[in-house]
Amino acid sequence: MPTPQESKIEDFAFDYLKGYYTSQQGAKKVFIGRAEKSKQGVEVEGVFAFKHPDSFLFLATVTFKNSQRLASILTSYKKKGLSKLRFATPVVLLMLGAFLNLRFGGNVYTWALTAAVAFAGFVLHTYLAKAYLKSSIEKVLEELKKYPANEQWLGISMSSLVFRNNSMASYFLKLCQRRGIGILTVGKRAKVVLIQEPRTNTCRKGDFLSHYISEHNIRKAVQEDTILRVA
Numbered sequence: 001m002p003t004p005q006e007s008k009i010e011d012f013a014f015d016y017l018k019g020y021y022t023s024q025q026g027a028k029k030v031f032i033g034r035a036e037k038s039k040q041g042v043e044v045e046g047v048f049a050f051k052h053p054d055s056f057l058f059l060a061t062v063t064f065k066n067s068q069r070l071a072s073i074l075t076s077y078k079k080k081g082l083s084k085l086r087f088a089t090p091v092v093l094l095m096l097g098a099f100l101n102l103r104f105g106g107n108v109y110t111w112a113l114t115a116a117v118a119f120a121g122f123v124l125h126t127y128l129a130k131a132y133l134k135s136s137i138e139k140v141l142e143e144l145k146k147y148p149a150n151e152q153w154l155g156i157s158m159s160s161l162v163f164r165n166n167s168m169a170s171y172f173l174k175l176c177q178r179r180g181i182g183i184l185t186v187g188k189r190a191k192v193v194l195i196q197e198p199r200t201n202t203c204r205k206g207d208f209l210s211h212y213i214s215e216h217n218i219r220k221a222v223q224e225d226t227i228l229r230v231a
Contacts, residue, residue: 007190009155010045010064016184016192017048017062017153026053031222037213042146049209049218057222059208060198062153062184066140070172071158073133077168082133086125090118130168137172144181148211151198152181159187160195 014032021027027050036047044061052058097114100106106114144152154176162185163169173196176183180199186192201208209215 007186009157009186012186012192013062013155013184031218038211044147049222057207057209059149060151061147061149064155067156070140071156074162074169078162078166082129086129089125090122093118093121141175148208150201154181155184158185160185160193
């Protein structure tokens with residue numbers, strides 16, 4: 001859980017993305033909606049809607065759901081790597097093998113087998129521990145499929161330095177790149193860092209706004225150029 005000294009991405013992402021779409025996409029006015037629900041009943045923390053220069057309604061979403069879980073996984077791996085508990089596995093297997101060899105009069109082959117089993121146990125435990133972390137990351141990203149949009153953003157409250165020399169963070173970024181997800185972070189200095197830009201998706205029929213309950217109100221606000229912000 002973020003300490004009082006740390007910044008929360010949800011306090012900065014809305015203003016940052018409004019400026020991003022104003023400068024990057026040429027949006028004159030951006031509608032910002034918070035806690036918008038899809039017609040399937042799934043709530044997304046933020047949506048951004050505006051008239052795209054190519055004359056279609058552009059929609060982007062941002063979510064911070066499970067941000068703390070992601071930050072915890074990536075930061076912990078950066079500092080400590082995998083859990084040290086995996087080293088207990090070969091020790092236990094060696095002790096068990098030694099007991100059986102001494103009890104039943106093991107020979108050089110059974111002792112060699114004991115060592116091989118202990119090593120295999122360590123390798124397997126390491127593989128499973130890493131696979132568990134990767135699976136946890138994948139589950140977080142699966143959630144974003146529930147928020148249809150031209151562009152999807154994921155905000156994380158942690159320092160961008162966590163991505164340096166961190167193989168788990170590299171795996172996370174590759175997954176996001178493959179799925180077209182943009183990444184924003186904010187650390188203790190309250191500076192938003194754009195880690196990765198999203199891929200722009202095209203709606204095959206109509207636009208992505210049709211997936212949300214507030215479709216009519218948002219569409220009306222964007223088309224009439226009224227005050228484009230809601231609480």
